[in-house]
Amino acid sequence: MNIYVKKFLKRLLKYRLTGQFKSFKLTNTIPNPNKTINRIGLYLHIPFCKNLCPYCPYNKIEFDEAKARRYEKAVFKEIDMFEERLKDKPMGSLYIGGGTPTTMLRGLLNIIDYLKRKFNTLRNDICIELAPNDMSQEVLEQLKNAGVTMISIGVESFNDRLNQKLGRKMEGKIIYDSVVRAMTIGFDSVNVDLMFVLPTQTFEELRKDVRTAVECGVHQISAYPLFAFPYTELGKEMKIQNVTRPPGRVIRRMLAIIEQECLNNGYVRCAVWSFIKKEYKKFSSVSRHYYKGFGASSGSMLGDSFYVNTFNVDEYCKTLENNKEPIALSMPFNTRQEMAYWLYWRIYEMYINRDEFSSLFNKDFNKIYGDIFSFLKLIGFATEDKEKIFITGKGSYWVHRVQNEFSLSNIQKIWGTCIFNPWPKEIRF
Ligand SMILES: C[S@@+](CC[C@H](N)C(=O)[O-])C[C@H]1O[C@@H](n2cnc3c(N)ncnc32)[C@H](O)[C@@H]1O
Ligand code: SF4
Incomplete structure (x- = not known):
């Protein structure tokens, strides 16, 4: 066109x-949300990862023990600041994204516990994003005991060659074992994220990835085409100026394979890129209309205003240590x-x-x-x-x-x- x-x-x-x-x-003003909201979801962002993937557009930094401890305290402070406004309000679910939230497992469990104590209406699902290289039996059990009900595993591919091409330092066997292990814990919903149109990926390799996820018995399969964002390592390598999507005809052909495999195996479509076994609850990061986000780069949607916290982890901690709100940008709605x-x-x-x-x-x-x-x-x-x-x-x-x-x-x-x-x-x- x-x-x-x-x-x-x-x-x-x-x-x-x-x-x-x-x-x-979006401007650098502190908003003054006024709208009466009946029900609100919570979001928590944990910005640490063990290894940084070159294609990843999310806000994350390499894990560092001291930084993680400082971050945990800062999140407590942000929760305290919001306590009055949220207390007694009926709550939807808590969604924990990243990064890889389990990199700071102890701190994460403390934050979940703190949220539950502060907001006694938080009785719904707790959903979390996991990376396969941080999913030992012990980690999974501790999450389950903390009340986590729904998990999403960033598999991307089970194929070693493709993971290497992606710059993802994980072995297919470890990824597979992690998914199988997660299925034995008894979470209400286990979603697996796959990525497709990966460099040099064939149609058959994609089919095999979907079949492997199906074979593990996961409740939901989500598959995203690889987008390249100019500000990521991948984008810089590609010297791109705008976000680059793979060609539409390739996405459509590959999506047809994913759809065929999923529909043939008892899954139904539940979002543009997701398929679910009918009897299970959907794992989704976008089902809450009103939400309050905690953590660096988290967004909050409070009806008459939308705002985002600073993305910088040190600045986030410093601002809260000075008893100020870490909001970087806001926009009235x-x-x-x-x-x-x-x-x-x-x-x-x-x-x-x-x-x-x-x-x-x-x-x-x-x-x-x-x-x-x-x-x-x-x-x-x-x-x-x-x-x-x-x-x-x-x-x-x-x-x-x-x-x-x-x-x-x-x-x-x-x-x-x-x-x-x-x-x-x-x-x-
Ligand atoms: C925040 S990541 C969390 C997953 C977890 N940290 C991991 O990497 O295993 C959420 C998902 O977004 C998808 N994703 C990440 N970068 C992407 C990109 N450039 N294009 C398309 N999907 C992407 C991946 O499927 C990934 O699992
Ligand atoms: S894809 Fe996951 S593990 Fe990789 S850098 Fe992004 S958040 Fe971290």
């Missing part, structure tokens, strides 16, 4: 969804923008619950977005029943492809700035 036509269509869609043509602006934010993630999850929309915004979903979904239904990208609208398998790739037009460049701008600058003045996107 001609680049100008694409830009024009993008602006038009942005206007239709958010009610504004102008760029959004009007209702229209909040609706668009909600819709973005519901589409990613492939279904929209109209009643949830009405209870959150006190508005009829069809009056606000009905025309868009009538069009999607007409071209076979959506269906509906009385309660929900569903994105179809046929629509999932294309609807998500359009979402990528917005999300990837925004991630590049926001993360790509914040990873290098702890306190940016302003980011427009």
Whole structure:
């Protein structure tokens, strides 16, 4: 598509969804959230990893014992600062992401315990991201005892050659054993993350990876095409200026293989890139509309404002040691923008619950977005029943492809700035 036509269509869609043509602006102001929120999820970011993978766009640094101990104390302080505002509020789940949260296992368990003591309404799922090289029997059992119910394992591939190409220092055998071990612990849900369109990966190698995950009996399989972000080591090596996705036709062919293997083995699609065994609960990092994030680089969505903490681990700790909030950037949200934010993630999850929309915004979903979904239904990208609208398998790739037009460049701008600058003045996107 001609680049100008694409830009024009993008602006038009942005206007239709958010009610504004102008760029959004995150600024270095401390927000003052006021909206009454009935139910809130918690997010905790642990930014340490044993080895740093060259393709990884997330906020992480190499593990260091002293830094981890300082970080744990800083997180306690951030929790204390928020205690009054969150106390007694009904809570959704706690999601712990990274990095590799278990690198600071003792500190992590202390933080989980602290959160549970401070917020006695925190009785829902505790979900955590794990790396296969840090999943001993002891680690897994301690997580289970701490109340972790759902885990996601960053397998990426079971294939040694591909892991080497990716710069991931893990052996296929160790990865496989870790997944098998995790299945014996009794978590409510075990998700495995795979990556595809890896350098030199063949279709058969991908099929084998999916089959291995199926053979382990995991409850959910998520597979992501490898995106290259300019600010990562991979991006620098590739000398790219913009986020680079693998060619669409390769993604679609490979996704068809993943879909075929999953559907043939009793899984159903539960998100654009995820398949689940029907009877299990979905592992997802994006199912909570309102959430409060703790830790460096964590985001918080509090209805009338969205904000992110500084990404820099030392600055995060220093700011809290000085009894100040570690917020780097924030943006006020009007209702229209909040609706668009909600819709973005519901589409990613492939279904929209109209009643949830009405209870959150006190508005009829069809009056606000009905025309868009009538069009999607007409071209076979959506269906509906009385309660929900569903994105179809046929629509999932294309609807998500359009979402990528917005999300990837925004991630590049926001993360790509914040990873290098702890306190940016302003980011427009
Ligand atoms: C924050 S990582 C956590 C996993 C864990 N730290 C590990 O590496 O084993 C979450 C997932 O994002 C996916 N991911 C990471 N970098 C990616 C990239 N450049 N493109 C696509 N997916 C990526 C991987 O599947 C990874 O498991
Ligand atoms: S992919 Fe996982 S282990 Fe690798 S650097 Fe990123 S968060 Fe750390």
